[in-house]
Amino acid sequence: MTVHPALTFETDGTFGGLLSAYAEAYRRGALPAEVRLAGEPASGALFGETVRVDADTALAERVERGVKRIKPGLVGRLHRAFLSERPGMEVAVLRLIDAARERGAGAAADWTFDPAREVSRWSGRVGREAHRMEAFVRFERVEVEGAERFVAHARPEYHVLPLLTAHFAGRYPTLAWRIVDVRRGLALVHTPEPDRAPAAPPTRIVPASALPEGGAAPEEESYQAMWKAYFRAVTIPERRNLKLHLRHVPRRYWPYLTEKQAE
Structure with a gap:
């Protein structure tokens, strides 16, 4: 044609x-x-x-x-x-x-x-952006309306949320979680079976503004401190190669990586 x-x-x-x-x-x-x-x-x-x-x-x-x-x-x-x-x-x-x-x-x-x-x-x-997101998403445990949720924020360059569904739903099928795309104002939300309507899909994309806000869950700060301590422990300063590191972990991901945040 x-x-x-x-x-x-x-x-x-x-x-x-x-x-x-x-x-x-x-x-x-x-x-x-x-x-x-x-x-x-x-x-x-x-x-x-x-x-x-x-x-x-x-x-x-x-x-x-x-x-x-x-x-x-x-x-x-x-x-x-x-x-x-x-x-x-x-x-x-x-x-x-x-x-x-x-x-x-x-x-x-x-x-x-x-x-x-x-x-x-x-x-x-x-495809490469989606692959990076699978590695760089960091969940934080929060309490939303009295229930426990795991929330991650990211700013992907492309609209990759639809490509992340199978990976994260398969990896965390029993947890209630959401991945928020702050660039587009969208969220990939997963609701495990006991908490959703029978006909509702387990994972869906919704406007982030429609989701209730939550506060940090108890001990979340301690868990983040442990994660940072782990990264410090496995880092070998003599082998640090910033140029190579930036090739694999571009700076645009850093604001949403727990291990990159100051103590």
């Missing part, structure tokens, strides 16, 4: 909504030149057609199954690239899906094709 220069799609901003947008593009026989969040102001063209595309779970799953048949692993790459929040990435994702449909799996590895190159590049960056 060709890109229609005067066609704009509006979606709900989810990956499922974007896959639904591809189904709409296929129905129309044309790809949009722009995809924007519903309600955002127009970015330029005075004349043209703007189409609101509602997320359709069945359609999105159908598109996802089709992409998986063409090339296993491509859906994950597309999803990670989408989470980069890079301007124009939604159109690149749609173009790569369409190219894979028309040309087969080889389209995803064709570095002369701009969407394939951009999706691969940003998918890698988002």
